[in-house]
Amino acid sequence: MKNQIYILIALVLISNYSCAQESEYNSDNFKIQNVEVKHNNELSLTIWSINVKGVAGQTIPKEAGQLDGAPVLGYVFPTNLKPEDVGFSKTEGIVALALTSHPDFDDTPLWDENSDNVYNNDGVIWHPHWVILTKDERVKGGLAVKQFRKEDENVILPPTNPGMPMYMDSPGYAVTTDGSIIKVVVPDYRISHKVNFKYDGVAAFMKVNTSNDELPMLGVYDVFSVASGDLSLPYSVKED
Template sequence: MKSIVAIIAIATLAFTNAKACDKCGNYNNSNFKIKSTSVTHNKDLGVTIWEIKVDSLAGNTTPKPVGQLNGAPVLGYVFPTTLKPTDVGFNLTDGIVALALTSHPDFDDSPLWDENTDGKFDNDGIVWHPHWVILTEDKRVAGGLAVKEFKKDDKTVVLPKTSPNMPMYMDSPGFNVTTKGNSIKVVVPDYRINNKTDFKFDAVTCFMEVNTGEGGTHSEGGAKPMLGVYKVYSVASGNLSLPYSVK
C-alpha cells in the first residue's frame, strides 16, 4: 500500500504540472470530461459493473491512426484500483492495478477476441476493449505513469493466459464493454478479480502512446516507455486518491 500511495502522490503532481502536447490536445473534449464513476456488485449474477459517465458521448472519440505501431495513439477510460496484481492473474509486484478501456486503430492487442465480429481477430483495436495493466511511476512521460515493463527472460513474471504476449504487465481479458450516451461500462465476473468486492478505485481519462524504439526493438529503460501516459484529461476524484468503494 505504501508504494501505491507514493505512486499516486508523484502521478498527481505530474498531472498538475504536465503541459499538453499538441496531439494530446486534439482529443481533449467533453467526451473525456468525467462526471461520475461507479462499480456496482450484482451478487445474483456474480459480476461487477464498472461505469464512467462523462459530460458528452462516452467512447465517441477514437484516435486517428498514424499508420505504424511506433508512436501509435491510445485513448483510455481507466479505473485505477487497490486490487492486488495476484487478484487479476499477475505475479505479486509493485504498482497500481488498473482496468483500462482503450481504443487504438493502429494495432490489435487482443488476439483471442473478435470485438467487431467480422471473423478476423487482428483488425479491431479501434473498438473499445479492456486491459488489466500494472501502472508505475515513470518520469520519462508528462503524465507520470506507464505500464510496467519486464525483461523477456525474467522467469518470475506471471501473466494471465489471455495476455497479448508483450514484455509488460498487460492482459486482454475480453470483458464486454458497452457505450451508450454519456456512459461507458464493462462487466467483470467476480472470479476474474479473485471474488474481491471491497476494493477502492478512481476513474481517469487519458492519452497514451506506444514507443517501440528505433527499428521497432524497444528495450527496457529506453528513452520512452513502451506504453506511457502523456496527458490526463480528467480525474473523477480530482486528485487520484482512489476514494470510491464498490456499491
C-alpha cells in the first residue's frame, strides 16, 4: 500500500509536468472532459467510458515501420484494483485498464478486432489491455509497464496475455467509439466481481523499446490530460 501511495504521488507530479509538453498528438481528441464506470447488475458487467472534448479514437499513431520505437496512444483508467483481481500474481504497482491503438504491431493474438479472419493485423484498432504501471524516471512521462525476468517462475499472467515479459494482458473486451466517447465493457467475473473500486482517467502517448536495455519496453512519454486533474483516483463505480 505504501508503495502504491508513493507511485500515486509520482503520478501527480508526472502529470503536472507531462501535460505541458508539446506533441503532435496533443489535441482535443485527448482532452478528457469526463470519466465514468457504471455497473449493470442485471448483465453482471461494468461499462467504462471516457468523454473527450474532441472525437474519441479518431487520432491514431503514425506508423514507425518497425516494433522498436513504435508509438502507442492510450485512453487509460488507473484504478485501485489489485493485480490478483485481474489475473496477475501479487505484485506492486497500479492496475490500469488501457484502451490502445498502435499500427506497427498486433498484441492481441487471440482476437480478430477487424473481423477479417486474420489475427495479427489489428493493432491499429482500439483494444484493451490490463497493465501494471510503475514509476520509471528513464522516460519523460515517468511511468512504464512493469517488466519481469522471463525465467521468473513466480510471475503469473492471465492466459490471454500476449506473451511479452511485462505485466500485460490482452483480455479481448469490446471497445466502441461514438463521437466524443470511447467505451469498454468488462464482465464482472473478469475483475473477480470487484465492482466498488476507485479510478481515474488519463490520455497518454507511449512508445515501445526493443533495442536499449537502459529504457523500459513500454514507457509513457507524454500525459495529455487527467480526468481529476491530480490523479487522486476520486471516482467511484455507479450502479446503472
